[in-house]
Amino acid sequence: MRTTLRDVAELAQVSPKTVSNVVNGYIHVRKETRERVEQAIAELNYRPNLSARSLRQGRTGVIALAVPELDQPYFAELARHFVAAAAGHGLTVLVDQTEGARDRERLVIGGIRDQLIDGLVLSPLALTAADLDERTDATPMVLLGERIHHGPADHVVIDNVRAAREATEHLISLGRKRIGAIGSQKVAAGVTARLRLRGYQQALKSAGVSADKNLVASATRFHRADGAEAMELLLAQKPLPDAVFCFSDLLALGALRTLASHGIRVPDDIAVMGFDDIEDGRFSTPTLSTISPDKEQLAAQSIELLNAQLNGSAADRGPQEVYTNYELIARESTIGR
Amino acid sequence: MRTTLRDVAELAQVSPKTVSNVVNGYIHVRKETRERVEQAIAELNYRPNLSARSLRQGRTGVIALAVPELDQPYFAELARHFVAAAAGHGLTVLVDQTEGARDRERLVIGGIRDQLIDGLVLSPLALTAADLDERTDATPMVLLGERIHHGPADHVVIDNVRAAREATEHLISLGRKRIGAIGSQKVAAGVTARLRLRGYQQALKSAGVSADKNLVASATRFHRADGAEAMELLLAQKPLPDAVFCFSDLLALGALRTLASHGIRVPDDIAVMGFDDIEDGRFSTPTLSTISPDKEQLAAQSIELLNAQLNGSAADRGPQEVYTNYELIARESTIGR
Numbered sequence: 196m197r198t199t200l201r202d203v204a205e206l207a208q209v210s211p212k213t214v215s216n217v218v219n220g221y222i223h224v225r226k227e228t229r230e231r232v233e234q235a236i237a238e239l240n241y242r243p244n245l246s247a248r249s250l251r252q253g254r255t256g257v258i259a260l261a262v263p264e265l266d267q268p269y270f271a272e273l274a275r276h277f278v279a280a281a282a283g284h285g286l287t288v289l290v291d292q293t294e295g296a297r298d299r300e301r302l303v304i305g306g307i308r309d310q311l312i313d314g315l316v317l318s319p320l321a322l323t324a325a326d327l328d329e330r331t332d333a334t335p336m337v338l339l340g341e342r343i344h345h346g347p348a349d350h351v352v353i354d355n356v357r358a359a360r361e362a363t364e365h366l367i368s369l370g371r372k373r374i375g376a377i378g379s380q381k382v383a384a385g386v387t388a389r390l391r392l393r394g395y396q397q398a399l400k401s402a403g404v405s406a407d408k409n410l411v412a413s414a415t416r417f418h419r420a421d422g423a424e425a426m427e428l429l430l431a432q433k434p435l436p437d438a439v440f441c442f443s444d445l446l447a448l449g450a451l452r453t454l455a456s457h458g459i460r461v462p463d464d465i466a467v468m469g470f471d472d473i474e475d476g477r478f479s480t481p482t483l484s485t486i487s488p489d490k491e492q493l494a495a496q497s498i499e500l501l502n503a504q505l506n507g508s509a510a511d512r513g514p515q516e517v518y519t520n521y522e523l524i525a526r527e528s529t530i531g532r
Numbered sequence: 533m534r535t536t537l538r539d540v541a542e543l544a545q546v547s548p549k550t551v552s553n554v555v556n557g558y559i560h561v562r563k564e565t566r567e568r569v570e571q572a573i574a575e576l577n578y579r580p581n582l583s584a585r586s587l588r589q590g591r592t593g594v595i596a597l598a599v600p601e602l603d604q605p606y607f608a609e610l611a612r613h614f615v616a617a618a619a620g621h622g623l624t625v626l627v628d629q630t631e632g633a634r635d636r637e638r639l640v641i642g643g644i645r646d647q648l649i650d651g652l653v654l655s656p657l658a659l660t661a662a663d664l665d666e667r668t669d670a671t672p673m674v675l676l677g678e679r680i681h682h683g684p685a686d687h688v689v690i691d692n693v694r695a696a697r698e699a700t701e702h703l704i705s706l707g708r709k710r711i712g713a714i715g716s717q718k719v720a721a722g723v724t725a726r727l728r729l730r731g732y733q734q735a736l737k738s739a740g741v742s743a744d745k746n747l748v749a750s751a752t753r754f755h756r757a758d759g760a761e762a763m764e765l766l767l768a769q770k771p772l773p774d775a776v777f778c779f780s781d782l783l784a785l786g787a788l789r790t791l792a793s794h795g796i797r798v799p800d801d802i803a804v805m806g807f808d809d810i811e812d813g814r815f816s817t818p819t820l821s822t823i824s825p826d827k828e829q830l831a832a833q834s835i836e837l838l839n840a841q842l843n844g845s846a847a848d849r850g851p852q853e854v855y856t857n858y859e860l861i862a863r864e865s866t867i868g869r
Contacts (some may be wrong), residue, residue: 256625265627266617266811271608278602278629289594290602290627292615419815448815455817474603475812478756478785480792 207235209524219456257500261300261317267417267445268473269490270318275338277316277493278413282331284502286313297321314501323383335504337497340387349500349515351493355387358521359394360401362468363440365523367402367486369437369530371466375410377450378417379441386402388414391442391470410436414446422449430457437465438529444469444476451528467528481527493519544572553751589859594680595838598628598637598654604754604782605810606827607655610676613831614653621839623650634658651838660720674834677724684835686852688830692724695823695858696731697738701820702776704739706867708775708803711736712747714762714787715754715779726752728779728807747773751783759786767794775804775866781806781813788865804865806823818864830856 204211209228216224217232224232228333260277262270278288288310293300300322314335327347337349366374376395380388392411399406409432412425422441426449429436431460441447447469454461461481469485476483496517503509539549546565553561554569561569597614599607601785615625629638635658651672656737664684674686690800703711713732717725729748736743746769749762759778763786766773778784796803798818805821806813813820833854840846 204615227570252853264612265602266605268603268605268608271603271605274627275603275629276599288627290611290615290625292612294679419811423815448812452815452817474756478760478789480789480817482789521582 202239203232203235206239207232211374212238213424225499255313256285257289257312258316259289259291259312261293261315262310263293263318263320265290265292266479269443269471271444273318273490273494275397276491277497278376280369280494282365282499283529284498286498289462293317293320296470297323297326300326310514313380314498314505316501319445320386326333329467335395335501335509337500337504339497346370348505349498349509349517351489351497351517351519353493353521355390356397358470358488359391359440359442359525360398361394361523362486363395363398364402366438366466366468366527367398367404368441369438369462369466372404373407373434373436374404375407375412375432375436375439376428376442377412377414377429377446379411379413380415381413395440405505407432416440417443417446418451418514419445422446423441423453424449426450428455430459435465438468439465440461440470442470444473444483444485447485447528448475448479451479451483462529462531476526480526481531484526484529485524486521487524488521491517539576540569540572540607543576546570562771564580573705580594592647592650593622594624594626595651595653596626596649598630598652600630600655600657602627602849605812606780608806610655610827610831613828616836617828617831617835621835623835630654630657634660634663636690636698637663651673651842653834653838657723672838672846674837674841676830676834679819682828686846686853686854688834688837688854688856689827690830690856690858693731693734695807695825695860696728696777696779697735698731698860699807699823700732701739702734702862702866703775703777703803703805704735704741706799706803709741710744710747710771710773710775711741712744712748712766712769712773712776713779714751714766714776714783716748716750717752718750725779732777741825751779754780754783755781756789757788759783759785761789765792767796769783772802775799775805777805777807779807781808781810781820781822784822784865785812785816788816788818788820797863799866799868809861816865818868821859821863821866824859824861826857826859833855 200211200214204214207214209232213224213228214232217229235258257283260274262274264270274290278403281288300317300319311526312334316337316339318339337351339351350354357389363374378388379392380386382388396406410429412428414421414425427448429439430453439450444472450467451461467483469483472485472487476485496500496519500515500517537551539546544551546569550561550565551569572772586689592641595618599611601607602611611627617624637654637656639673649671653674653676655676674688676688676800700711713729715725716729718725719725733743747766751758751762759782762783766776767790776787778787784804787804788798791802796802806820809822809824813822833856837852837854
């Protein structure tokens with residue numbers, strides 16, 4: 196059963212009103228009384244519920260969205276949908292940039308701004324399931340992306356393995372035989388790069404297309420520069436690949452740039468496939484074929500899950516895992532004009 | 533001289549402590565006393581200084597950055613620098629998306645989240661000087677961008693007229709004679725589009741290059757789709773332009789896309805110049821020549837101005853106008869490989 200303000204009052208041997216005063220930060224509480232209440236709050240792991248929060252001049256109406264990088268178009272586009280979806284619920288969004296660093300992500304889930312935000316949506320890159328298990332902060336939270344499945348938190352996700360398999364199958368369907376990949380990373384199982392690599396490998400295997408390890412290029416990050424560099428390495432292979440599946444659109448845009456510099460025709464010589472459907476790929480030359488996650492739906496789903504936690508209707512259920520739709524969009528970089 | 537808490541107390545005929553209680557939102561103040569104090573605060577346009585704010589359980593450590601669109605790469609890149617610069621001062625950033633709508637911008641400057649934020653940096657698109665003059669909220673504020681010069685607030689800006697002139701001079705220096713422009717808008721004087729148009733016109737005039745009004749295309753917004761559409765219109769002109777200055781990189785990337793679709797060579801047939809230096813333009817084919825504002829400096833300057841207001845060191849000076857550096861970067865879209 197959930198700890199109530201009354202439980203705290205009983206343990207601290209004060210009136211509920213005094214607990215409320217402490218929770219609300221009023222200064223008219225004697226120091227030793229305050230300390231006793233704070234100790235009881237900690238002992239009972241008490242979290243002010245909605246009405247208690249309301250007492251404390253109401254909820255702040257602010258939720259946090261923590262993403263690795265604000266200027267990655269995928270996250271920028273997601274943030275845009277997220278701010279719009281939140282506004283529809285009267286919520287303001289505080290955007291946080293974690294740089295995908297584990298210590299920053301741990302800070303975010305640790306509730307550094309507990310007083311300020313009602314809830315948190317986090318797109319983790321480095322966080323582990325153990326980090327989440329250790330979490331004591333009770334601020335409602337939803338995780339985005341494919342990391343940390345089956346963890347203790349609500350989770351909105353797309354089926355990365357299946358999407359990557361479909362992307363690779365699209366290249367196979369065009370008759371390509373030497374299909375490379377860009378974006379492999381030495382990361383834990385369950386992390387995006389690993390899932391997309393698995394989908395790529397599954398597709399090759401099912402179709403009986405030979406897999407050449409030399410055609411799988413790693414990328415430190417999923418940025419244009421990483422894609423441009425990785426493509427240079429693939430161009431050193433003999434025979435050349437005739438298609439490349441890049442694990443992000445930015446990687447693919449970097450790869451396209453390298454191919455253009457070498458005068459290699461896309462898709463005639465090498466077909467290129469991305470992942471994310473950022474706006475850039477709709478205007479690049481050639482336009483970029485890609486997997487398009489439904490970012491609007493993803494934003495709406497995460498806000499809904501958070502709202503259910505905020506209004507208490509999530510109390511009786513376990514952590515949810517919700518899948519977001521995606522579609523494959525074939526453009527010039529694979530099917531030409 | 534700055535109005536003090538003591539002035540308010542004197543006018544309201546209460547103790548300074550009572551004023552402080554009202555300012556800090558304590559509930560133990562009688563209704564009629566509170567109203568008298570609030571009236572005095574309004575009459576004197578009193579703004580709690582740092583120590584008064586500190587009394588009120590201290591500052592929140594949160595500042596707001598309000599930009600028109602989070603997923604415009606220019607603003608996304610700016611937001612990234614801004615969050616980093618703010619973190620350097622121990623400040624967290626709440627990012628707001630105004631859509632460039634005047635009513636949303638008025639809401640932002642009206643102090644809807646007064647209790648939550650210590651200060652505000654706003655990049656306005658639609659706000660007028662009159663809107664700012666009417667502002668009664670005293671939250672420290674800094675404006676970004678070229679709108680509303682000489683207004684009542686601190687302002688960080690780049691010299692748009694000069695930068696646009698240099699961009700156009702670059703095209704002239706390459707021997708181009710029929711130089712078009714994309715991005716003109718029917719907006720008030722002082723707004724970005726007008727300033728960049730003026731710089732373009734000045735450059736043509738100084739160089740004795742004839743200005744053809746039919747070569748100036750308008751753009752509802754500064755997006756890729758607007759640039760692609762505007763370029764189609766310019767391609768209907770006879771003779772064709774041999775260069776185009778686009779008022780944003782996104783417009784230029786859209787224009788490049790249209791030119792590629794028509795098989796027109798860049799820069800051989802038409803040279804293309806952008807403005808903003810977003811990452812996309814460094815990887816597009818061809819790479820995009822542009823004006824590169826120092827976004828990192830811009831973010832640092834705005835945080836510095838805000839900090840000066842927050843710590844009271846700005847009290848004795850009028851509104852500041854600070855200029856950010858920029859440079860012209862010539863890439864393939866004007867000078868070829």
